[in-house]
Amino acid sequence: MQKSLEKPSTNRYAWLNRNSLVRCLEAVQDLLVISLCIGLFSFMTIQLRAMFYSLLPPLNFQVVTSDILFLLILVELFRLLIIYLQEQRISIGVAVEVSIVSVLREVIVRGVLEAHWSQILASCAFLLVMAVLLVVRVWLPPTFSGIDPERRLSMRNKLLTPDQLSESIHPMDSPVTASILAEDNNRVRGEY
Structure with missing residues (x-):
């Protein structure tokens, strides 16, 4: 009811x-x-x-x-x-x-x-x-030319399970975050 x-x-x-x-x-x-x-x-x-x-x-x-x-x-x-x-x-x-x-x-x-x-x-x-x-x-860091810190955090939070998030001491320690960082750095190098 x-x-x-x-x-x-x-x-x-x-x-x-x-x-x-x-x-x-x-x-x-x-x-x-x-x-x-x-x-x-x-x-x-x-x-x-x-x-x-x-x-x-x-x-x-x-x-x-x-x-x-x-x-x-x-x-x-x-x-x-x-x-x-x-x-x-x-x-x-x-x-x-x-x-x-x-x-x-x-x-x-x-x-x-x-x-x-x-x-x-x-x-x-x-x-x-x-x-x-x-x-x-x-x-200033080129926030809008391919590097978006908010996108990094949201992608990391979407891809990691809650257990992985709680185990991670620092947000940058995750392998998913490392791959997103590498992707952003490659994009920036390609633009300049």
């Missing part, structure tokens, strides 16, 4: 399957990013038209430079969204590059001589931090 009562409650939550729910949320997120791409592309074409109008005489150097740099920022943001759609991650390098170009655009538009010294100092500090991020990014 208890079994008949338990079945409807488990069937009632069947739509909460984690894998299908995650896939559905990822599809909705991809649709949002695609709509952002379309909107950003439309805005880029409008900005490009405005930039061509600013090239007509009388020519204002600050306006033309500002429009060109703003268009480059939009192109980099579009590239950031495309990378996200392809790899399902945000590219740190592209985000830092967009930040650097945005700060430089503001400095050029306002003019170095017209800006307050504290704003210039803050901009210099920000640019220094962004430059350090670009340099440090090179030494």
Whole structure:
């Protein structure tokens, strides 16, 4: 009698399957990013038209430079969204590059001589931090270029029995983990 009562409650939550729910949320997120791409592309074409109008005489150097740099920022943001759609991650390098170009655009538009010294100092500090991020990014392990530590652990947990998992002192001691590590290292060597 208890079994008949338990079945409807488990069937009632069947739509909460984690894998299908995650896939559905990822599809909705991809649709949002695609709509952002379309909107950003439309805005880029409008900005490009405005930039061509600013090239007509009388020519204002600050306006033309500002429009060109703003268009480059939009192109980099579009590239950031495309990378996200392809790899399902945000590219740190592209985000830092967009930040650097945005700060430089503001400095050029306002003019170095017209800006307050504290704003210039803050901009210099920000640019220094962004430059350090670009340099440090090179030494970070290539998590997204074929080596995925989360995949390693999930594969190891799927392939090992619970007894083998409890016997293993360290996750890297398993022969299954060693084979996954070798596969990832071969993949990385083949990419470079």
